[in-house]
Amino acid sequence: MFALRLCSILSIIIILPSLLEGARILAIFPFPGPSQYINVLPYLKALAERGHEVTSVNAFPQKKPVNNFSDITVTEVFQSYDDLISSMSEAKNSWHLNNFMNEFFISVTKAVLNNKEVQRQLLAPGKNHFDLIILETLRTDALYAFSAHFNAPIIGLSTFGTDWNIDELVGNASPLSYIPLVTTGLTDRMTYWERVYNFIETSIAWVNWKLKYHSVQIKLYEQFFPHLANKVPLLELSKNFSLVLLNQHFSLSFPRPYVPNMVEVGGLHISHKPAPLPKDIEDFIEGAGSAGVIYFSLGSNVKSKDLPEEQIQMLLKTFASLPQRVLWKFENDQLPGKPSNVFLSKWFPQPDILAHPKVKLFITHGGLLSTIESIHHGKPVLGLPFFYDQFLNVERAIRSGFGLGLDHNKMTADELKSSIHRLLTEPSFATTAQQMSNRYRDQPMSPQETAIWWTEYILRHKGGHHMRSAAQDLSFVEYHNLDVLGLFLGIVIIAFIAFKLILRKLWGLATHQKLYEERKLKDQ
Ligand SMILES: *[C@@H]1O[C@H](CO)[C@@H](O)[C@H](O)[C@H]1NC(C)=O
Numbered sequence: 001m002f003a004l005r006l007c008s009i010l011s012i013i014i015i016l017p018s019l020l021e022g023a024r025i026l027a028i029f030p031f032p033g034p035s036q037y038i039n040v041l042p043y044l045k046a047l048a049e050r051g052h053e054v055t056s057v058n059a060f061p062q063k064k065p066v067n068n069f070s071d072i073t074v075t076e077v078f079q080s081y082d083d084l085i086s087s088m089s090e091a092k093n094s095w096h097l098n099n100f101m102n103e104f105f106i107s108v109t110k111a112v113l114n115n116k117e118v119q120r121q122l123l124a125p126g127k128n129h130f131d132l133i134i135l136e137t138l139r140t141d142a143l144y145a146f147s148a149h150f151n152a153p154i155i156g157l158s159t160f161g162t163d164w165n166i167d168e169l170v171g172n173a174s175p176l177s178y179i180p181l182v183t184t185g186l187t188d189r190m191t192y193w194e195r196v197y198n199f200i201e202t203s204i205a206w207v208n209w210k211l212k213y214h215s216v217q218i219k220l221y222e223q224f225f226p227h228l229a230n231k232v233p234l235l236e237l238s239k240n241f242s243l244v245l246l247n248q249h250f251s252l253s254f255p256r257p258y259v260p261n262m263v264e265v266g267g268l269h270i271s272h273k274p275a276p277l278p279k280d281i282e283d284f285i286e287g288a289g290s291a292g293v294i295y296f297s298l299g300s301n302v303k304s305k306d307l308p309e310e311q312i313q314m315l316l317k318t319f320a321s322l323p324q325r326v327l328w329k330f331e332n333d334q335l336p337g338k339p340s341n342v343f344l345s346k347w348f349p350q351p352d353i354l355a356h357p358k359v360k361l362f363i364t365h366g367g368l369l370s371t372i373e374s375i376h377h378g379k380p381v382l383g384l385p386f387f388y389d390q391f392l393n394v395e396r397a398i399r400s401g402f403g404l405g406l407d408h409n410k411m412t413a414d415e416l417k418s419s420i421h422r423l424l425t426e427p428s429f430a431t432t433a434q435q436m437s438n439r440y441r442d443q444p445m446s447p448q449e450t451a452i453w454w455t456e457y458i459l460r461h462k463g464g465h466h467m468r469s470a471a472q473d474l475s476f477v478e479y480h481n482l483d484v485l486g487l488f489l490g491i492v493i494i495a496f497i498a499f500k501l502i503l504r505k506l507w508g509l510a511t512h513q514k515l516y517e518e519r520k521l522k523d524q
């Protein structure tokens with residue numbers, strides 16, 4: 001712990017010289033799910049605190065003014081989010097699912113570009129200038145044009161790690177043999193058939209984007225950036241990212257390769273000093289005695305109050321039968337029949353609660369931020385995944401040995417109770433969680449400091465073009481060396497044909513000779 005603190009102090013001293021000049025930064029984070037913005041906001045605010053002037057396009061504006069930080073609010077994105085959530089469950093196959101996702105990204109792109117304030121402050125020619133663009137890499141490619149529009153370098157930030165689409169922004173390589181598509185729920189250790197499945201799913205996603213939706217983004221680019229569209233193709237802009245920051249870390253997922261301008265900053269939002277808890281929560285936790293406290297939250301997208309009534313009753317009955325106290329993130333004020341060992345609240349300071357030594361277990365939907373927070377604080381998890389990468393995160397927790405998972409649709413009171421009992425009584429879960437925490441925390445700089453250091457590196461080096469991989473200037477055929485393979489294949493084919501011709505010739509000669517000799521024999 002001391003070493004870590006010393007490192008942070010040292011790194012702040014190292015970072016200091018760059019404070020000299022403030023840059024104008026345009027941040028574009030319009031994703032309507034709150035957890036994405038929770039992930040990046042502390043980093044954006046830290047940039048503002050360091051004297052940069054941050055303009056943030058987002059759906060969750062600040063309630064109180066923040067120095068050097070201004071919002072451009074795009075609440076229009078919420079409509080498309082509701083549509084996405086309702087259509088996701090209707091997807092019949094991967095192609096449909098990809099359609100929904102890509103259409104959602106298109107409606108987010110449109111919502112941003114059609115927004116009055118975006119048009120007034122950003123799109124109107126000569127209105128504004130920025131030194132750096134930072135945006136979420138969400139296949140909203142038309143928005144990448146802000147980089148050329150302001151003639152500023154662009155940094156991508158992904159709140160879940162990389163995928164094939166994000167790799168293409170910087171020319172990163174992700175071999176499909178051990179790097180699973182996030183939505184498959186597979187891990188880096190795949191069986192033969194899992195590799196087949198991963199290959200097919202990734203190809204479907206790739207083809208769906210290349211054939212159907214990339215062209216839609218190009219049309220939006222042409223419509224909203226006509227002054228650029230006839231000068232530089234959109235594809236060129238999306239291959240010109242200076243840096244991509246990933247909310248991921250090898251100690252949380254698995255070891256894998258990255259190009260130098262792709263940097264892991266998993267847990268970007270976590271602050272190192274837990275804040276004191278509100279009085280009522282503190283008292284409730286402290287009063288729990290040696291049995292400890294369970295923290296139960298399904299995150300910001302799934303609402304506990306929307307669970308089926310019989311499931312809520314089952315959860316209540318199970319919690320009532322436990323010796324522990326339970327903090328439950330519940331979105332209604334009232335819950336009839338709430339036992340006295342359960343504390344309800346619409347909102348909890350989650351990281352500060354997980355930091356409390358009396359909190360022994362986290363029952364979670366398995367979102368990435370929650371998973372990282374529980375690892376950071378070394379707490380075992382019981383995962384009840386709902387969608388997207390949550391299945392993968394819970395699967396990893398199970399494989400790593402610091403968690404268990406249940407199907408929230410089918411679990412019975414007995415299963416829930418026995419899982420909780422195992423997690424609290426078998427010491428291996430807590431030990432593994434602590435070990436994961438030690439590995440994760442042992443970094444030269446905190447994730448937020450790392451992100452800030454690299455961001456300012458890009459500013460100091462005018463876009464850091466020296467880090468750009470040569471892969472970005474190769475075509476698909478060249479990148480995969482298909483032309484070189486083609487040459488060798490050609491040589492083999494030519495050699496084979498030549499060999500066949502020679503054989504035929506020799507055969508002909510031999511038969512000729514034989515005939516000749518036979519004729520000679522006959523003549524004699
Ligand atoms: C940004 O913050 C710095 C330090 O607080 C201040 O000196 C500067 O004037 C601010 N810039 C703007 C545009 O508010």
Ligand SMILES: *[C@@H]1O[C@H](CO)[C@@H](O)[C@H](O)[C@H]1NC(C)=O
Pocket residue numbers: 148152153154232236237240242462463464465
């Ligand atoms: C790519 O980025 C560099 C550095 O930020 C910049 O100088 C260059 O103009 C960009 N190229 C295009 C096509 O936008």
